[in-house]
Amino acid sequence: MSIISTEELTKKFGEVTAVDHVSFAVERGEIFAFLGPNGAGKSTTIKLLTTLLTPTSGRMEVAGHDPWRESAAVRRTFGIIFQDPSLDTELTAYENMELHGVLYHVPRASRRSRIEELLTFLELWDRRTSLVKEFSGGMKRRLEIARGLLHHPSILFLDEPTLGLDPQTRNHMWSYLKDLNAREHTTVFFTTHYMDEAERIAQRIAVIDHGRIVAQGSPGELKRQTNTQSLEEAFLALTGKTIREEGATSLDQLRMQGRLWRGR
């Protein structure tokens, strides 16, 4: 039975169609990679599935509910590690974890030990009382991952989780996730630009480009379809070799203004 499914899912921002009649399904307990060049529509799709955006048209279902109409029910089923930062930088690492634990109803009795376990796992326990604004980029990323794993949802969305991580931490994280997947049948839905990662971890893959799904299947199937030796070659064969620009979004402009306003 599919735990995530979309049918002709479409999201337009004004004239731009970010997600264009996208249909795919993810089975319960599957590790599913959602690949595509920059600006292909990966993050928008994840935002649609995780109740953050309303679709323009089409249908979608997560754990048997419509993410937009039954958002409360859907929110109880998933956890997410976002692509861009979502930490409170004025709080300490521990406080960020604790706040997340409360928001996701992690029982008080196990909260502290879970936080310690995960912060130790991602080598942040010694810095637990430091404000996040003093953290390096890699440390922030690790904290986001620790936070995303604090509660055990049935679906985990990971939007480029390993961006900016060293190979050691990447390895560490994926073995943890594979273990979680085997033990608790957690469905893992992730995006990445590291094709070796996708080839190694994912059971099934969908490739999206210009808002459209261009291929779906196991890593082996994609290689056969494109007659290539590696997933990287298959990906390039499917999406071409031109470099994509995401362009300065209004969000980036907003961030600049915010910095000016804060003046600190």
Add this chain to the structure above:
Amino acid sequence: MEVVYILWLRQLKRYVRSRSRIVGSLAQPLLFLVALGFGFGPIYARAGGGNYIQFLAPGVIAMGILFTAMFSGIEVLWDRQFGFLKETLVAPVPRLQVMLGRTLGGATVATLQGTIVFLLTLGVGFRPTHVVQLPLAVVMMFLTAVLFTALGTAVAAVLEDMQGFQLIMNLLVMPLFFLSGALFPLAGLPRAIGLVARIDPLSYGVDGIRGALIGAPHFSLVVDVSVLGVFVAALLAVGSYLFSRMQV
């Protein structure tokens, strides 16, 4: 309940940790107290109004609350920019609890800020005549604070980005303040201005704080509390609704 508490606590921690913001936002009330209080004091006394500092101080306390509260509400925009908003928006908790935690946190911060301004007013010679009513004054300050934090949040939920922030300051916060009776008595105003002052919710906040601290409210404390209460309830409802429709 724990969700409301932890979000409330978050606002408080952020406030305590940003000393520059605390000190910075005290400069304006202090300037108003000194410049207007001592500047207009003699004229006010000659016109038979008595001690202007006595009259002005509650108004300046309300001003400190208004600015801090509106700013706390609008902070939703910062959270959107710096990404933290997403963390609360995907969480499996009712939007009302998120809104309540934020609003109560922001309002507590604004009330603390108002209390510091109150201490400043003592420094320039303000003497509350009803010391036993100090707790009542704090209640009035808190009600005012909740009202404007909720208003700020509602506004921030509608604004797409920071572009509108300056607009809000000029078209909403400043008129709310200057037309409220914080700086001048509401009695004997020209009809139009008097009418506007009666619509301005801050008038009732100022009046409540002033009534509690030095007596002789323009409306009456019962009217002040009722009007503030109705505004608070309405804005919390509207704010929660708008907040629940936010997209990232």
